[in-house]
Amino acid sequence: MSNDGFNFETIDKKWQEKWENEKLYQVDGESGKPKYYVLDMFPYPSAAGLHVGHPEGYTANDILARFKMMNGYEVLHPMGWDAFGLPTENYALKMKIHPEIATAENILNFRRQIKRFGFSYDWSREVNTTDPEYYKWTQWIFVKLFENGLAYEKQALINWCPSCKTGLANEEVVDGKCDRCGAKIERKNLKQWMLRITSYAERLINDLDLVDWPEDVKTMQKNWIGKSTGALVNFHVKNTQEDLEIFTTRPDTIFGVTYMVMSPEHPFLDKVLSGQKKKELNKYRELIQSKSDLERTELNKDKTGISTGLFCINPLTNEDIPIFVADYVMMGYGTGAIMAVPAHDQRDFDFAKKYNISIVPVIEPFDGIVPTEEAFDAVGTMINSGEFNGIKSDDAKEKIISFIEEQKLGKKSIQYKLRDWIFSRQRFWGEPIPIVHCEKCGAVAIPVEELPLKLPDVEFYETSGTGESPLAKMPEWVNTTCPKCGSKAKRETNTMPQWAGSSWYYIRYTDPKCTTGIASKEAINYWLPVDTYIGGREHTNLHLLYVRFWHKFLQDIGVVDCPEPFARLRNQGMVIAEDGRKMSKSLGNVVNPDEVLDKYGADVIRLYEMFMGPFNQESVWNTKGIEGVNRFLYKVWDLFDPKLLIKCCDDETNRLVHKTVKKVTHDIEEFSFNTAISAMMIFVNHLHKLKMKPKNALKILLCLLAPFAPHISEELWENFGETSSIFKSKWPEFNSELCKDTEIVVPIQINGKMRDKVIVSAEIKESELKERVLAREKVKVFIGEKKIVKWIIIPLRLVNLVVK
RNA sequence: GCCGGAGUGGCGAAACUGGUAGACGCACAGGACUUAAAAUCCUGCGGUAGCAAUACUGUAACGGUUCGACUCCGUUCUCCGGCACCA
Numbered sequence A: 001m002s003n004d005g006f007n008f009e010t011i012d013k014k015w016q017e018k019w020e021n022e023k024l025y026q027v028d029g030e031s032g033k034p035k036y037y038v039l040d041m042f043p044y045p046s047a048a049g050l051h052v053g054h055p056e057g058y059t060a061n062d063i064l065a066r067f068k069m070m071n072g073y074e075v076l077h078p079m080g081w082d083a084f085g086l087p088t089e090n091y092a093l094k095m096k097i098h099p100e101i102a103t104a105e106n107i108l109n110f111r112r113q114i115k116r117f118g119f120s121y122d123w124s125r126e127v128n129t130t131d132p133e134y135y136k137w138t139q140w141i142f143v144k145l146f147e148n149g150l151a152y153e154k155q156a157l158i159n160w161c162p163s164c165k166t167g168l169a170n171e172e173v174v175d176g177k178c179d180r181c182g183a184k185i186e187r188k189n190l191k192q193w194m195l196r197i198t199s200y201a202e203r204l205i206n207d208l209d210l211v212d213w214p215e216d217v218k219t220m221q222k223n224w225i226g227k228s229t230g231a232l233v234n235f236h237v238k239n240t241q242e243d244l245e246i247f248t249t250r251p252d253t254i255f256g257v258t259y260m261v262m263s264p265e266h267p268f269l270d271k272v273l274s275g276q277k278k279k280e281l282n283k284y285r286e287l288i289q290s291k292s293d294l295e296r297t298e299l300n301k302d303k304t305g306i307s308t309g310l311f312c313i314n315p316l317t318n319e320d321i322p323i324f325v326a327d328y329v330m331m332g333y334g335t336g337a338i339m340a341v342p343a344h345d346q347r348d349f350d351f352a353k354k355y356n357i358s359i360v361p362v363i364e365p366f367d368g369i370v371p372t373e374e375a376f377d378a379v380g381t382m383i384n385s386g387e388f389n390g391i392k393s394d395d396a397k398e399k400i401i402s403f404i405e406e407q408k409l410g411k412k413s414i415q416y417k418l419r420d421w422i423f424s425r426q427r428f429w430g431e432p433i434p435i436v437h438c439e440k441c442g443a444v445a446i447p448v449e450e451l452p453l454k455l456p457d458v459e460f461y462e463t464s465g466t467g468e469s470p471l472a473k474m475p476e477w478v479n480t481t482c483p484k485c486g487s488k489a490k491r492e493t494n495t496m497p498q499w500a501g502s503s504w505y506y507i508r509y510t511d512p513k514c515t516t517g518i519a520s521k522e523a524i525n526y527w528l529p530v531d532t533y534i535g536g537r538e539h540t541n542l543h544l545l546y547v548r549f550w551h552k553f554l555q556d557i558g559v560v561d562c563p564e565p566f567a568r569l570r571n572q573g574m575v576i577a578e579d580g581r582k583m584s585k586s587l588g589n590v591v592n593p594d595e596v597l598d599k600y601g602a603d604v605i606r607l608y609e610m611f612m613g614p615f616n617q618e619s620v621w622n623t624k625g626i627e628g629v630n631r632f633l634y635k636v637w638d639l640f641d642p643k644l645l646i647k648c649c650d651d652e653t654n655r656l657v658h659k660t661v662k663k664v665t666h667d668i669e670e671f672s673f674n675t676a677i678s679a680m681m682i683f684v685n686h687l688h689k690l691k692m693k694p695k696n697a698l699k700i701l702l703c704l705l706a707p708f709a710p711h712i713s714e715e716l717w718e719n720f721g722e723t724s725s726i727f728k729s730k731w732p733e734f735n736s737e738l739c740k741d742t743e744i745v746v747p748i749q750i751n752g753k754m755r756d757k758v759i760v761s762a763e764i765k766e767s768e769l770k771e772r773v774l775a776r777e778k779v780k781v782f783i784g785e786k787k788i789v790k791w792i793i794i795p796l797r798l799v800n801l802v803v804k
Numbered sequence B: 001g002c003c004g005g006a007g008u009g010g011c012g013a014a015a016c017u018g019g020u021a022g023a024c025g026c027a028c029a030g031g032a033c034u035u036a037a038a039a040u041c042c043u044g045c046g047g048u049a050g051c052a053a054u055a056c057u058g059u060a061a062c063g064g065u066u067c068g069a070c071u072c073c074g075u076u077c078u079c080c081g082g083c084a085c086c087a
Helices: A008-022 A054-070 A086-094 A099-115 A134-148 A197-210 A215-225 A252-255 A267-272 A275-289 A292-302 A346-354 A393-404 A521-527 A543-557 A592-602 A604-613 A623-639 A653-667 A674-691 A695-705 A710-719 A764-775 A779-784
Strands: A035-040 A074-076 A152-160 A166-168 A185-193 A226-235 A243-248 A258-264 A303-314 A322-328 A337-340 A409-416 A435-438 A442-445 A478-479 A488-491 A532-535 A570-571 A742-751 A753-761 A788-793 A799-801
Touching: A008 A604, A008 A710, A035 A054, A035 A521, A054 A074, A054 A099, A054 A532, A054 A604, A054 A653, A086 A099, A134 A152, A134 A442, A134 A543, A166 A185, A197 A215, A197 A226, A197 A409, A197 A543, A215 A543, A226 A252, A226 A393, A243 A252, A243 A258, A243 A337, A243 A409, A252 A393, A258 A303, A258 A346, A267 A303, A275 A303, A337 A346, A393 A409, A592 A604, A592 A623, A604 A623, A604 A674, A604 A710, A623 A674, A623 A695, A623 A710, A653 A674, A653 A695, A674 A695, A695 A710, A742 A764, A742 A779, A753 A764, A753 A779, A764 A779, A764 A788, A764 A799, A779 A799
Parallel strands: A035 A074, A035 A532, A258 A322, A532 A570, A742 A799
Antiparallel strands: A152 A166, A152 A185, A226 A243, A226 A303, A226 A409, A258 A337, A303 A322, A435 A442, A435 A488, A478 A488, A742 A753, A788 A799
């Protein structure tokens, strides 16, 4: 190295200590400046420690936070720990230590690693979801949900992970496997606490219009909520007093119904079947039960079912139609029963073919060719449909719904795929659900004054796997009295899922020590919503859906005022290992940030993480690539030779200053950090070529670089004689007029092909430009004998001659 | 199957509302400095042909619109992500 002054170890340490002593990043909401709330998805502190993927998002947000600070904002930028949950509990069981101790150790390690990057966190606001002073308020929110009828108990067939020995929410099941451990999910019938997220379905869809989130994330949430519009229609069951209610999105196909299907779990079947048919049903149910969800979906191609021997009457045709039971109809959606139209639904078509059920087309394709080997599910003309014949099928939809409503056969209806949130976990390391089961009063919430309901103080516990929480085996904790009537009562022994604590932490940060509520109203109203939120795309249908649900509930009970928690969301892409695979412990390809920090220091790793590629895209870790940004920072350091400074800037340099400020300012706002760094590299390469370095250009460079590489920037700033932090200085301004070049290179095309270039003044008149172009030897050659048909002149950009 | 997103040098990538494709960085090659190496500095670097000026060709493939297409339209292929019997 050509210098000996740049020692990142001392510089990093010096500035991190200084920032901490000066409380540079602590905010109180009383500065009088406009606020800006920058938030990272807080990490789950695992035993494995930080990997290089974590700091990508943190660095981006830190750049934004420092940029906003320099632009005159009071910036709230907090960090904390999402520390309850299975991995820690499993780790603790394995190591035979208490999860509380394991959690404390993991947090210690995470905090140490994160601090090495020199992020601008206000550490005085740190939160920890496992702290009783925190989970007191998580429990409080649960009590409020309970009091408002949004938390309820239900005996239900739920997703059960045999390896984690707990029930899971639908959102935690991926491809029929446990999101955490990959074990195949089983079904288990358990009494569960559920949260009524479904009553917020409509608002969860509509309010996506209020936020600046990536479109794909919005779409994913919309699809997950899965709204569909159709009708509920009653079909009378022959020889009974009963009606069978079905949901359909295709009322236009009602005349084509040739059979009905009920889900095997449908309770109606128990009411109406007896004898031999009942036996057949039970046999079929056993067959279904023995299959996991995964196998059940694998049955896709080959549909199974049994006949019930019962018939319905089609309310529009008065024809008798048979009722079947088949597992391609789910109990959890709509009414658990469908009308089957094989001519216009592929699933019904497959089933009808297999069981020889008739297929009656009621919609004719516009080309008149009715397919016979598959269902026709597009729009066409109505046929075989009585008075509706001849009209377009999508117009018929509305007409038939109206008709059905007039005849009191059914009504218009909206259904969602979203299910209520299964909220109980049969594990130890989570917030205890603050409910007491009283012999007389039933489920009673624990009064607020008695919260937090702490986890029992035990040395060791085991996960039962029976569907009971380990807490159930602690009678001294379980047995209690009813807060309402004083009778004997038992505590709820299930705990909350990991997603509970993370569903409101962004509120706690605004007032982390508040003892009178989840945060004071002033703090909430001052800081919320979060202005920019950063995290991985994998949380779209879990965390981000749950948070929005809780937020809307908190809005309904007057705790928060804004409709959405996160005004702007940006996703970081994953960091892939050098071998092109996902970084994982088992593959041994994980890059530990500690090693990179030891070798290069905080500024280099920060810069590299941002330079790897576009922020929201997956990027591959490349050890060689780090050298490039390392060289860049050394080059910056070398520019600051006090013997080579001059006051004034030449015109060219001055233009580049303005151009660079413009580009970096714009790119930070747009999260285009890689191109911002590239612009600074161009700037530095230019300064490097100058014999004498203009002082004002160097100072501006430092300001631009400071959010990216804060340590080295502060050090050089101080060397320049500045006495207060560079982050207290103003972000440089640019003048668009001064970005303009006086001389420009104009490319000349002939018939759209690049042929020549000419250097002209930026202010050149069109007539003069034409002359200059025609004077070019090459242009003359290419025109030759041909005639100029058209001049296309794009000012400052190019000239194109059309010749014939 | 359905819904998103993406395909650009040896590699990571850039290109504003259609206007010089490959900025910036990595790797590589040549040179300077050095006893030598590392570091640093300078030069070159999509492909084909040519000593060269230069020409042709080139942004997954094919076709279209346009004076002009990585960018717009159509068809196809590949990869990634999400959903998946949701009636």
